């Protein structure tokens with residue numbers, strides 16, 4: 001097992017465990033990305049997945065926001081993608097410039113040969129995703145204890161959606177056909193993905209990830225009833241099995257975060273899971289969500305509308321104020337973040353101002 005430099009800032013890890021902290025830790029989802037000029041420079045003409053597969057490039061990109069916002073930012077997240085799991089399962093995924101991910105050969109129906117091949121294939125996430133573990137270990141070394149490093153994966157529901165839709169969608173025609181017409185076959189595949197997620201996350205921790213996050217970006221496409229049937233059981237499977245898997249591997253159990261975007265109706269249920277941190281999007285009122293999470297002993301993470309970063313200083317100050325007040329002042333139970341990933345064309349200085357306002361208004 002790799003050895004790492006001692007932590008100089010573990011604020012995020014303490015907050016994630018529910019401890020009282022001197023100020024709220026902060027980071028933002030997709031903080032290594034297209035809004036940063038240095039991202040385009042380092043990425044150059046490399047293809048997106050080529051960057052993910054190169055530990056050198058992936059760690060360089062991961063560190064860019066840490067260097068730029070040094071002294072403000074408290075967490076890093078490994079540069080990778082949720083779609084590396086479908087790739088490990090044998091599916092081809094390409095990133096189309098300005099369009100997003102594309103599967104040339106998506107899963108059509110459970111009666112297809114491809115479904116059976118996928119269900120029967122012994123997927124070795126250790127070997128197939130070795131490049132991610134190498135990137136994590138290299139990044140942990142380069143971070144030199146400045147901030148903790150998140151590992152992550154996509155939630156089974158969100159990954160199933162991509163695998164059958166073949167990319168982004170507004171209609172969700174294929175995946176709705178799957179869950180409503182073929183619920184049993186869908187559940188078998190969701191379960192298979194959940195098992196791969198546990199192993200993948202555990203190996204990320206072995207490689208040096210200090211906290212993990214499960215992204216259920218498309219949770220909000222499900223009704224409350226369908227969420228309970230097609231997403232929650234698999235989110236639970238991950239949170240219930242990862243700690244044991246880590247113990248089996250002789251690892252310390254790390255804090256776990258779930259981010260089910262759009263599933264505001266499920267906050268109570270999510271607070272009843274084994275996740276330590278519940279990610280919130282901007283559909284939640286900070287005050288109301290915080291009250292529910294506090295009652296159940298959970299930490300929350302979020303939740304400013306990323307679009308506020310287009311709105312200038314006054315808008316940023318207002319949203320930060322609402323968060324600091326709503327999330328109990330910021331000394332316990334809150335990790336400051338946006339309610340989803342930062343979007344292209346945001347001015348990096350406006351993100352800096354967002355961070356500075358969190359410092360200022362939470363009493364630092």
Ligand SMILES: Cc1c2[nH]c(c1CCC(=O)O)Cc1[nH]c(c(CCC(=O)O)c1C)Cc1[nH]c(c(CCC(=O)O)c1C)Cc1[nH]c(c(C)c1CCC(=O)O)C2
Pocket residue numbers: 028029030031032033034048077078079080081082083095097098099100101152168215217341
């Ligand atoms: C749904 C999803 C994906 N990937 C991810 C999710 C879950 C989070 C979310 O809901 O936003 C997760 C992800 N993707 C990326 C990260 C990197 C780490 C970080 O947060 O800084 C993380 C955590 C890099 C990326 N992943 C992607 C980029 C942009 C690639 C580029 O054009 O250079 C980055 C930096 C591409 C990607 N990857 C994906 C999409 C839909 C897209 C295209 C949309 C877009 O361009 O924003 C799938």
